Amino acid sequence: MSASEKLFETSRRIFPGGVNSPVRYYDPFPIFIKSGSGAKIRDEDDREYIDYCLGFGPHILGHSHPSIVNSITKQVKDIISPGTVNRAEQELGSAILDAVKEDQIRFTNSGTEATMHVIRLARGYNKRKIIIKMEGGYHGSHDYSLIKSGSGNLTFGVPSSDGIPEEVSSTVIPVSFNDLPQIEEIFKLKGKEIAAVIAEPVMGNAGVILPEDGFLMGLRNLCDKYGALLIFDEVITGFRFHYGSYQQLAGVKADLTTYGKIIGGGMPIGAITGPSEIMRNFSPSGKVYEAGTFAGNPVSMKAGTAALEVLRSEDYSRIDLLTDTLLTSLLNALENAGIKATGNRIGSMFQFFLTNRKVRSYSEATMSDAPLYMDIFREALSNGVFLAPGQYETNFVSFSHTPDIIRETVERMVKSIDKVSEDRRKRK
Ligand SMILES: Cc1ncc(COP(=O)(O)O)c(C=O)c1O
Known part of the structure; x- marks a missing residue:
């Protein structure tokens, strides 16, 4: 029995389902990671893996980047979390605002908190109730976002979640990403009640799904026409493609934006940015309550600042190219093995779907053979990917x-894909 399998027996006893976040579970048991450096992680059995999950997104510099480690180490010796205002939060706050060209920022402890509070802010600001969200869009695990949500929610086939009052879910309307006519119809019916549209500008929780030309601008125009706020959830996309937001590249400005993951350099973080006219509605200057004991804690702040300092001078085209090579090779390997596949990529984020159809929406993503993806995942794991x-x-x-x-x-993946394909043939 491997160390991970043994450890997971204990985890099953002490945590519901053996985990502290559902996407961490996969059959037959998840591997326990004990260390990581750069692109590699090591498990409790001392096996090394090339990592493409990267902590679900924060580690764009790789694991335990020396600048981040040094910065955190120094900070914890001074103080960990005073629960007070501090210089470190100013440092990171200013760096982010300079990069994304916004007036103000409020830090939270997670992306979930950021999107939960930004929805309250939007409703408080324009005194409307309805939120439009994308099917398969994931904005964290709070009641407003767990409606036709993505990520683990999609994996486990749960369209929503138990425990969400109908009074809440009835205020959130899920729509299809890239389907502007459908969204326009909803605006025509409910326009005056719509507080905000929230969307990941590139969907990252239904695999990777890119916005089609004109879609984001179409959302912007509808929001303007009906007086709703446009919220982009850039928890994944912020600082992912260049030193700034995705919306800057897309040329479509949101009213409010949420960040997380990369901006914390691997430490827990979330953030909301926007114009001071809207942001000042947060308490104590305004009447929209938002708070957090650990928000702006200097350890997360220092980790984020160190990460951004490195990122500022990185050449993003380098990882674009590597990702392109990798995805192209994976798709070739799948084709050579007789497995139908299509891939989506933008910059350094990618996913392959096991279907011969293009994937432009959540419903098209669900056409993929997800159990086959998991077979490939497991085989890749046994080959160190x-x-x-x-x-x-x-x-x-x-x-x-x-x-x-x-x-x-690529070598390991070709081997893994061939083995999965061979096993399938034998089973038939
Ligand atoms: C787009 C998006 N928004 C929000 C969240 C929630 O962030 P957190 O897990 O830090 O609460 C996630 C998490 O994966 C995400 O991908």
């Missing part, structure tokens, strides 16, 4: 991945 552990998650490439690591990954 840690992919995102679910068809509806995103794979990431970091600045620590080198051309040699990508080559090694």
Whole structure:
């Protein structure tokens, strides 16, 4: 019995389902990771993996980047979490605001908190109730976002969640990403009640799904026409494609934006940015309550600042290229093995779907053979490649991945895919 299998027996006893976040579970048992450096992680059995899950997104510089480690180490010696205002929060706050060209920022402890509070802010600001969200869009695990949500929610086939009062779910209308006419119809019916549209500008929790030309601008125009706020959830996309937001590249500005993951350098974090005219409605200057004991804690702040300092001078085209090479090679390997597949990629985020159809929406993503993806995932794991552990998650490439690591990954993946294909043939 492996160390991970043994450890998981204990975890099953002490945690519901053996985990502290559902996407961490996969059959037959998840591997326990004890260390990581750059593009590689090591498990409790001392096996090494090339990592493409990368902590579900924060580690764009790879694991335990020395600048981040040094910065945190220094900070914890001074103080961990005073629960007071501090210089470190100013430092990171200013760096983010400069990069994304916004007036104000409020830090939270997670992306979930950021999207939960931004929805309250939008409703408080324009005194309306209804929120429009994308089917398969994931904004964390709170009541407003767990309606036709993605990520683990999609993996486990739960369209929503028990425990969400109808009074809450009835205020959230799920719509289809990239389907502007459908969204326009809803605006025509409910326009005056719609507080905000919230969307990941690139969907990252139904696999990777790119916005089609004109879709984000269409959302912007509808929001303007009906007086609703446009919220982009950039928890995954913020600082992922360049030193700033995705919306800057897309040329479509949201009213309010949420961030997380990368901006915390691997420590827990979330943030909301926007114009002071809206942001000042947060308490204590306004009447929309939002708070957190650990919000703006200097350890997360220092980790984020260190990460952004490194990112500022990174050449993002380097990881774009590596990701392109990797995805193209994976799709070739799948084709050679007789497995129908299609891939979506933007910058360093990618996913392959096991279907011959293009994937432009959540419903098209669900056409993929998700159990086959998990077979490939498990085989890759046994060959030392840690992919995102679910068809509806995103794979990431970091600045620590080198051309040699990508080559090694492709070799291991060809072997894994061929084995899965061979096993399937035998079973038939
Ligand atoms: C787009 C998006 N928003 C919000 C969240 C929630 O962030 P957190 O897990 O930090 O609460 C996630 C998490 O994966 C996400 O992908």
